[in-house]
Amino acid sequence: MLESQVSPQLSTTEQRLRRWRLILGGGAADGIGGACLSDRDLAMDAALGALYSNDESPEMSQERRGGLGSSSPKVARWLGDIRKFFPTSVVRIMQQDALERLNLQRMLLEPEMLEAIEPDVHLVSNLLSLSGVMPSKTKETARLVVRRVVEDLQRKLENPTRQAVLGSLNRATKNRRPRHNEIDWHRTIRANLKSYQPEYRTIIPETLIGYGRKRSSLRDIILCVDQSGSMATSVVYAGIFSAVLATLPAVKTSMVVFDTAVVDLTELLQDPVEVLFGTQLGGGTDINQALAYCQGLIRQPQETILILISDLYEGGNNQEMLKRVAALVASGVQVIVLLALNDDGAPSYDCRNTAAIASFGVPSFACTPDLFPDLMAAAINRQDITQWAATQDISTARA
Known part of the structure; x- marks a missing residue:
């Protein structure tokens, strides 16, 4: 990042000193490479210092308070500065650090602040958690910010999801004994090219491949999503994937979110x-109650995939929750537990519950958004999900 902004007139030694000066900040570090800083470098240094500068006193050094102060215009200006000096990936890190280190949650409650922020999935989860206390004007801006992120993620995730799910549905519903009006002639011809008879210029179809039997849905998919605070980014991705799946006529998609209510x-x-x-991020967790509601949605257990997205910290009746999972599995429902659906890895989760659920044959693991379409394809094809996860280098919970 810093190398790309180095002036070509600086010697190698001066460039090295400049980088160290920007890394270490001001104060005593000014003697290291302060003379090598351009006006742009000084402005960049001020933006870094506002967030990362240390207090000089040793007893305050642990707090590492910056210098943005309480002025809203100053914060808005700083947000604009970091977008000017740093690439998007760095800007997002600095914004997150500002929220955590400088307690700037208030900047998400003002429209002019939101307009200056680089939107990402973590920002969306923060906005959703604050939606209940936002003024109406700010909420309108927040919706625009959220829509930008959602549309960007949809563009990235929609095609892989549609292709993976529809492809797996086609494979799962091939009809090998079709009636005449059910024959898929393109697939049948490809499958029988080896039986081509040159003298008759025709194919002898040894194998007929037909379209699957038509019905309202080939699979029922239920996403049951824990909306406690630790699951914030998982809620965002689950909402987007649910919306994509809902556009596919071959599957019936339901999305249920829960805390202590469903x-x-x-x-x-x-x-x-x-x-x-x-959604309403935060609050308690009653997984048992949520699974009870989902049981009421199930009409075709053998054709139903239930994805429970939760860290499994149960605030309700834990024993009843485990019995309910066992009952779902026994009825033929394909149950999968995702401890997280995000790029950040698995959060803290209840090891005893994951082990108990694993004993029912239910896999539990964290899944990244880029792997979720393949996971759904594997589930639709009734593959061994634990084995699928192993091929993706994903660790699953064991009994």
């Missing part, structure tokens, strides 16, 4: 932004 957001799936603002 909310069915299925009717909102045509707009993932509405889905996300329908």
